[in-house]
Amino acid sequence: MTTPTTHHAPDWRRAYDLHSVKWNHHDRDVIPMWVADMDLPVAPVIAEAIARRVTDHRLSYPVRGRTPLAEAVLARLASRHGLAGLDHEHALFMSCVPGLHATARALTTPGEAIVVQTPLYGPFLDAITTARATRQDNPLVRGADHQYEIDFDHLEATITPATRVLMFCNPHNPSGRVWRRAELEKVAEFVLRHRLWLVSDELHNELVHDGPYVPIASISPEIAQRTITLTGPAKTFNTAGLSIGIMVSHNRHLLDRVRAVTHGLVQEHPNVAAEAAWLAAITTPEADTWHRDVLALLRANRDRLTAWISDHAPQTRYAPSQGTYLAWLDVRSYPWSEHPADYLKERAKVGLSDGSSFAPAGLGHVRLNFATYPDVLEEALARLAPHFKG
Numbered sequence: 177m178t179t180p181t182t183h184h185a186p187d188w189r190r191a192y193d194l195h196s197v198k199w200n201h202h203d204r205d206v207i208p209m210w211v212a213d214m215d216l217p218v219a220p221v222i223a224e225a226i227a228r229r230v231t232d233h234r235l236s237y238p239v240r241g242r243t244p245l246a247e248a249v250l251a252r253l254a255s256r257h258g259l260a261g262l263d264h265e266h267a268l269f270m271s272c273v274p275g276l277h278a279t280a281r282a283l284t285t286p287g288e289a290i291v292v293q294t295p296l297y298g299p300f301l302d303a304i305t306t307a308r309a310t311r312q313d314n315p316l317v318r319g320a321d322h323q324y325e326i327d328f329d330h331l332e333a334t335i336t337p338a339t340r341v342l343m344f345c346n347p348h349n350p351s352g353r354v355w356r357r358a359e360l361e362k363v364a365e366f367v368l369r370h371r372l373w374l375v376s377d378e379l380h381n382e383l384v385h386d387g388p389y390v391p392i393a394s395i396s397p398e399i400a401q402r403t404i405t406l407t408g409p410a411k412t413f414n415t416a417g418l419s420i421g422i423m424v425s426h427n428r429h430l431l432d433r434v435r436a437v438t439h440g441l442v443q444e445h446p447n448v449a450a451e452a453a454w455l456a457a458i459t460t461p462e463a464d465t466w467h468r469d470v471l472a473l474l475r476a477n478r479d480r481l482t483a484w485i486s487d488h489a490p491q492t493r494y495a496p497s498q499g500t501y502l503a504w505l506d507v508r509s510y511p512w513s514e515h516p517a518d519y520l521k522e523r524a525k526v527g528l529s530d531g532s533s534f535a536p537a538g539l540g541h542v543r544l545n546f547a548t549y550p551d552v553l554e555e556a557l558a559r560l561a562p563h564f565k566g
């Protein structure tokens with residue numbers, strides 16, 4: 177089996193016949209580069225693990241507690257990322273979006289507030305609204321090389337006595353920022369000083385190009401006690417449809433508050449096919465090799481996009497993604513910037529995510545998912561070029 181980097185798109189238009197929302201959302205003549213799925217096939221070892229689970233007739237209710245998957249996930253968080261000291265009692269299996277909703281509801285009462293750094297992945301915003309909490313936006317600001325930075329002065333001024341939670345995203349969707357240790361230390365200091373809770377979505381944590389990625393809960397034992405971290409295999413191993421993830425916290429009482437919200441609504445054991453897939457993803461050398469190859473492909477695509485922007489779209493404000501496979505383009509200098517994704521879908525036949533769904537700070541931006549085959553990326557860039565000339 178060849179690794180994904182050696183593939184050209186297998187006639188990418190045929191993908192319209194598949195089940196994927198990414199490929200079925202637009203008309204057939206549009207190249208979809210919106211929702212965060214990769215166009216690449218999953219690692220064969222993952223597909224085989226799922227198939228084996230079925231052929232071995234192991235689809236019954238699974239054991240709970242200290243399972244091989246729980247142990248493997250927690251061991252990987254400790255050994256690869258320095259997030260140590262967690263055992264299965266510090267973990268709940270749940271994919272990330274339900275985790276955002278559950279934590280927003282568990283940690284606030286209606287009218288209390290949650291502060292976020294915007295622009296931000298839309299489901300955070302939805303989770304806050306659905307919890308009937310007040311959202312407090314602290315817009316990110318462009319620093320050196322156009323990279324986003326957290327405006328800590330504005331953050332101080334934004335929160336109120338009603339603020340209970342800071343929701344965080346690292347690596348950050350949509351910008352691809354990987355927050356540096358010094359920045360995380362300031363966030364942690366802020367959270368501790370104001371006695372907030374910290375919910376950190378770290379789903380893209382193994383899609384890092386310019387690292388290191390540092391889990392914020394690893395900064396100090398004090399911040400670990402106030403943090404819930406969400407992660408999973410969905411982005412790294414391209415298994416979003418398996419709906420599996422994990423919520424971890426060193427503070428078991430905090431997890432109990434979440435459990436009180438999810439009890440009876442979210443299964444306490446993971447789906448068994450997803451369990452087999454995630455275990456294969458993090459315990460086999462084949463999946464490791466796949467992961468390395470995919471990271472190389474993504475980095476090459478990112479670099480190609482960066483060069484293209486500098487050559488063909490100089491009016492675009494953009495900073496290369498340090499992680500994720502998402503690129504965040506500020507297109508406010510173009511005449512079509514009011515509804516940029518609609519315009520580019522109609523005129524360039526490329527389907528991007530409109531910045532408006534990432535809070536007001538996202539207006540006039542588009543998010544481009546570059547997790548595709550190089551030849552598909554080239555075709556998309558050729559289609560976009562006339563509109564970005566300025």
Ligand SMILES: Cc1ncc(COP(=O)(O)O)c(C=O)c1O
Nearest residue numbers: 212271272273297349379410421
């Ligand atoms: C930051 C972030 N969190 C959560 C999700 C979705 O997570 P899940 O599929 O585990 O619910 C995504 C998907 O794009 C994401 O980018």
